Amino acid sequence: MRFLAGAEGWPYLLTPLIPIAVALEIADADQVAIFAISALAVIPPAALMGRATEELAARSGPGIGGLLNVTFGNFPELIIAFFALLKGLQEVVKASIIGSIIGNILLVLGAAMLVGGWRRREQRFQVDAVGAQSAMLLLAVAALVMPAVFQLVDGGGLPRPTAQDFTVSTTLEHLSLAVAIVLIISYLAGLVYSLRTHRDVFNPEQEPEEERGEWSVRRSVILLAVAGVVVGVMSEILVGSIASAAKSIGLSEFFIGAIVVAIVGNVAEHWVAVLVAHRNKMDLAVNIAIGSATQIALFVAPLLVLVSFLFGDHPMALVFNGFELAALILAVLIANRVTVDGKSNWFEGVQLLGVYVIVAIAFGYAQRAG
Numbered sequence: 091m092r093f094l095a096g097a098e099g100w101p102y103l104l105t106p107l108i109p110i111a112v113a114l115e116i117a118d119a120d121q122v123a124i125f126a127i128s129a130l131a132v133i134p135p136a137a138l139m140g141r142a143t144e145e146l147a148a149r150s151g152p153g154i155g156g157l158l159n160v161t162f163g164n165f166p167e168l169i170i171a172f173f174a175l176l177k178g179l180q181e182v183v184k185a186s187i188i189g190s191i192i193g194n195i196l197l198v199l200g201a202a203m204l205v206g207g208w209r210r211r212e213q214r215f216q217v218d219a220v221g222a223q224s225a226m227l228l229l230a231v232a233a234l235v236m237p238a239v240f241q242l243v244d245g246g247g248l249p250r251p252t253a254q255d256f257t258v259s260t261t262l263e264h265l266s267l268a269v270a271i272v273l274i275i276s277y278l279a280g281l282v283y284s285l286r287t288h289r290d291v292f293n294p295e296q297e298p299e300e301e302r303g304e305w306s307v308r309r310s311v312i313l314l315a316v317a318g319v320v321v322g323v324m325s326e327i328l329v330g331s332i333a334s335a336a337k338s339i340g341l342s343e344f345f346i347g348a349i350v351v352a353i354v355g356n357v358a359e360h361w362v363a364v365l366v367a368h369r370n371k372m373d374l375a376v377n378i379a380i381g382s383a384t385q386i387a388l389f390v391a392p393l394l395v396l397v398s399f400l401f402g403d404h405p406m407a408l409v410f411n412g413f414e415l416a417a418l419i420l421a422v423l424i425a426n427r428v429t430v431d432g433k434s435n436w437f438e439g440v441q442l443l444g445v446y447v448i449v450a451i452a453f454g455y456a457q458r459a460g
Contacts, residue, residue, distance in 0.1 A: 104131065104133050124331040128331065141313075146314070157285075164390055170326055184347075185351075187386060188417060189349055193446070194386070198382070199363070199375075199439075200440070202364050204436050206372055213370060220380055220432070221429070223377075226276065226384050227387060230384070236269065265407075269408055277388035280388070325354055329351050421445070
């Protein structure tokens with residue numbers, strides 16, 4: 091009981107809200123009630139993911155701990171995107187992809203730097219590991235921009251922010267497929283680089299006096315997986331209620347996908363990154379934020395392209411609208427700039443959050459540009 095009343099235990103007091111949220115969804119209750127309950131119900135499994143990730147990082151290093159966290163954290167978004175593809179909502183899926191990338195780079199990393207550095211002059215992290223991931227993000231930018239260039243040169247236009255569907259030539263579909271395969275291969279090569287050949291860079295040796303964690307690796311992985319499943323269920327319920335509420339007040343599907351769905355789909359990672367930054371574990375926080383953006387750009391997005399060739403009305407081409415491309419390029423360039431020195435402070439966090447707010451405002455007005 092003392093643990094539940096403490097600073098780390100209070101999130102678990104909200105656990106009974108999980109079955110309540112499921113019951114309200116099954117009963118098709120009021121969408122506002124579903125939204126409020128499911129939003130609070132995401133907190134307990136997110137807190138559990140944070141604890142399990144810290145335990146794994148204490149035993150295996152921030153690289154592996156961060157990788158497992160982003161993998162389980164991105165799984166709900168992958169499932170949500172798959173069902174959206176089956177419904178033919180390809181533009182919403184593409185918006186959520188870009189929204190997740192910029193959300194992790196600007197919102198999550200910014201919040202982590204702000205919270206972690208608020209009472210500290212600066213925090214430090216492994217610059218070599220972050221540099222490798224930032225370079226992979228630059229590769230993703232090149233890969234995601236070239237299909238749009240092909241579309242423009244071929245005489246077509248980019249999708250409008252208000253477009254619900256966008257068809258392209260068979261040639262561009264095949265180009266997107268080729269790009270997707272290259273991205274997946276690059277991501278797998280990155281895993282070999284970080285987990286095998288250069289493991290010491292991403293997972294430096296722990297200091298003898300450093301805390302090793304109380305949970306075993308097996309227990310941590312199992313609890314991380316269970317929490318990921320629960321977060322996935324709650325996220326799907328929450329996304330469904332948000333979409334209905336947002337449309338009722340006049341928000342576009344583009345804004346819903348790029349901002350709302352992207353934030354909700356990654357809520358567990360958001361929580362964990364800020365939590366570990368607050369505890370001065372900036373290596374792990376940066377690995378989660380940048381690592382999640384990298385995984386979405388180089389694995390989740392191309393995997394969805396491959397899946398679209400097997401399911402849905404037609405293949406999904408990697409052609410994004412102008413707002414999405416501008417936000418992606420700016421976010422990746424800013425990420426490379428703020429992480430190049432291996433140091434962070436609260437003011438850099440404020441700047442990242444400021445850019446995210448500007449992008450969100452632009453996305454909000456984008457529906458008028460359509």
